[in-house]
Amino acid sequence: MELPKGLAGVVVDQTKVSSTKNAILTYAGYPIKELKNAPFEEVVFLLWHTRLPNADELKDFRKLLVSQMALPYETVQLMARIAREPQHPMSILRTTVSLLGTTNDVERDDPPRILAKMLTAIAAIIRIRNDKPIKHARKNWGVVENFIYLFSGKRPTAEQVSMFNTVMVLHADHEFNASTFTARVVASTKSDYYSCLTAAVCALKGPLHGGANEQVFKMLETIRETGQDPVQYVERRIASGQKIMGFGHRVYKDGDPRAAILREIARKIAHxxxxxxxxxxxxxxxxxxxxxxxxxxxxxxxxxxxYHCFNLDRQTFTTMFAACRTAGWLAHIIEQQAEGCPIRPSSEYVGQTNRHYLADKEENSID
Incomplete structure (x- = not known):
């Protein structure tokens, strides 16, 4: 049996949520290039229902999400303690998601309620770590405008909302990536949504998945602070066998379509x-x-x-990724649980065989 490294190219299931077939990213059949300026709430609805909402549905959906952007009192009290611990923000988020599962009525697997709480919790982690008071959502604002306000403490401009909206849309889902597949494995056991999301956060934390954005900016900071030539810095890292974070993709050999869109946003906001x-x-x-x-x-x-241009500390970059990707995680959890079949693949054993306990014990005994 020969398996590709990391199961690359192996089809393990079917989905209607998103696709990267032919290196083209689509959400429920719509190319991401056509959705880049769509409201985040509309894209979330699309991922969850595999269709676009009409005007009234979008208005009601936005209102519902914003109405749920408040954390239970018990959650806030406990977060105020754990978020100040000297741990990586993703470790704090992992604990917070699990905590929400005990303080946010776990009997109600309600995707809008859960997404709204996740966004608010991530913003609250950032505020608490910066010794800033937790803000409260404004009911007449949209989800993205509220989210930026909740983590920054300032009402964003329309242009900032537009740029961040695109970032959130582009990160909302990406087929069976590591964290999404992790969430689906847990969902296949019929576990609750918070358990699925906690598992997904654990997978996203890794530097080879969601943590890569943090490593990219760490590289840029190092180059600027030390005054090194960027080309020479990269040359040395490559020569020593180190990976340059932020480059290459298992699916997009000719370029990540999301990066092309984000490049122009980065250029503009940096200026x-x-x-x-x-x-x-x-x-x-x-x-x-x-x-x-x-x-x-x-x-x-x-x-x-x-993210840096939005005054976020680089250690919180991956929590931003989680905020966006929660929409997709929930879409896949919903889809997987509807299948009603636990994911239980087989493996090929390559260890020693024909061993016998008593014989080996006798051979290894000391007189």
Whole structure:
């Protein structure tokens, strides 16, 4: 039996949520390039129902999500303690999601309620870590506008909402990636939504998945702070066998379509926030990496700079990824639980055989 590394290309199930077939990302059949400016709430509805909402449905759905963007009192009290611990924000989020499962009426597997609570919890983690008071959602604002307000404490401009909306849409789902597949495995056992989401957060935390955006900006900071030439820095890392985060993708060999969209947002917001030097660094590294390795930037590469321009600490970047991807996780959880069949693959055993306990015990005994 020969299996591709990391199960690359192995089809394990069917889905109506999203696809990367032929290296084209689609949500329920719609190309991501056509959805990039669609309201986040509309895209969430699409992922959950595999159809677009009409005007009244979208209005009601947005109102429902915003109405649920408040955390239970018990959750806030406990978060105020754990969020100040010297742990990575993703570790805090992992515990918070599990905590929500005990304080947020776990008998109600209600996707809108859960997504809204996740967004608010992530914003609250950021506020508490910065010793800032937790903000409360404004009922007349949209989900993205509220989310930015909840983590920043300031009402964003219409342009900022538009840019961040696109970021959230592009990150909302991506077929059977590691965290989504993890959520589906747990969902297949008919476990509750919070258990599924906790497992997904654990998978997303890894630097080879969601944590890559943090590593991208760490690289940019190191280059700027030490005054190194970016090309020489990358050359040394490659020569020493180290991975350059933010480049290459298992599916998109000719370039991640999300990165192309995010590049223009990164360029614009970097200029508007006085972060042009970071974008210049990224472009020099981008050009060199293509010349040297023929690898293109992926979704993490430009997202890192965008998050920085929203005054987010790089350790919180992956929690932003989780905020966006929760929409897709929930879509896959809903779909998987409807199948009613636990995921239980087989494996090929390659260890020793024909061993016998008593014989080996006797042989290894000491006189």
């Amino acid at each position: 508007e926030t006085g972060n042009d030097p970071y974008f210049v660094l990224q472009e020099r590294i981008r050009d060199y990496m293509f010349k040297k390795t023929h690898l293109h930037p992926n979704v993490d590469y430009y997202t890192a700079l965008i």
